[in-house]
Amino acid sequence: MSLQVFFLLAFGGAAVWFGIVVFLTHSMVRSALALLFSQTAIGAMFLVMQAEFLGVLQIMMMATEMSIMAIFMVMFMMDPGGLGEMDMKHQRKTSLAAGLVAFFGALAVAVFADWGPLATDIPDAGEQVRLLGFELLGRSMLIFESAGLTILTAMIAATALAVQARERGAKA
């Protein structure tokens, strides 16, 4: 087993373990940060697989995103510190079944899909950044631009809703 495979397995295991911790803890902040470290481990997996740009990007984006999620969870949940031992699991049987189906589905795709020949000559990190740039501004431009526009619309809508709610509260 090469060093690369060893680290891939180690970070993969860490990602799964932190994913499980999300549901084991009662504290909202612990739960959000466990999800963050799960995502960071996935970023580290990208780095091990020599996809440097994707790895660094994943590690950077998740830190801020999950922290923002943490503050929303603290604001909206009734027991953010978990001192009341609120259960993180809801509709236990249904979610367990859904999780298992999704897991085996993904596993089946991983095992049975035809992944084509194994890449042998991997472009160096600088070349990868260049190729990714051409991809984003070339063939995939429409997809990324529509995704960006959708997110922007959602942001504006969310802000508008938040502002209205505050004004309604102020009147009452």
Place this chain on the structure above:
Amino acid sequence: MSAVLLILALTVGVYAVAVLEDWASHNRLRLLGPVISTLALLGQESVLHRKNDRLFFETAPILLLVGALLSLAIIPLAPGLIVTDLATGALFFNAALAYVLVALIMAGWGPDGAYGMIGGWRFLGQLIAYAMLVVMPITTVAMRAESLSTITIVESQAQLWNIVYQPLGFVLFAIAGMAMAFVPPFDLPNAEGELAGGVEAEYTGVRRMVFRLGRMVLILSVASATTVFYLGGWLGPWLPDWAWSAIKILAVTALMLAGGRMLPRVREGTLLAWAWKLGIPLALVNIFLVGVLVLVVPL
């Protein structure tokens, strides 16, 4: 050999930042100040709160230190004097420093104290103000160098430093960098006199020492990045390369700490409003201007 030199440079740099911070806050230049503070903190009792979140409380200072140290890994002090020249260096700097936020949230939440908690969550608000203003000026620096590698970025400034080529980007990055290192007037998370130390309030003894050390490395890292991105890194006449890096980094640190001290602390609402209503449009203008410059006057 270069590993020893880098560790030496880091130690001297952090010590110098600690002396400069002491000088900027108390107006006294005490060269032995950091040694005395370290000994005092080592002798102090490490108090642990009731009902704390032990995991976060213990992890936070270490995470702050590790994040700041990692961000220094891509800073070149001279050609060849760098921990690792990543092809994604400029992006990696951001990725490492994103964990400063996580560390401060942990430090605020961990000890179960009101001041700390307010300080930690405040820094999240501060991040929403400064994050884009760090990334967008770095984009234009990378546009000119046509690379994210920090060595290529310094080399791209051989004819003209970026502070002259893209002054608007420099101003935005310097302000956002100060907010990132939470030095005054952006010291919202630990606002002394208002939050009694905020995120640091509940830390004592060795834990506080690690926290303070992490903070010093963070300030050093932001000053080094400003030097590399805008002040031509090691470039300069007569003196050896490393000397230019050292002079520039310490000068930026001194200006950052002394200049910030003269200004009143910015409220987070005001900071957010300025950042989003003024800062981000200016950063977009900067991207456009530099884009035109790179095509028309490729220096």
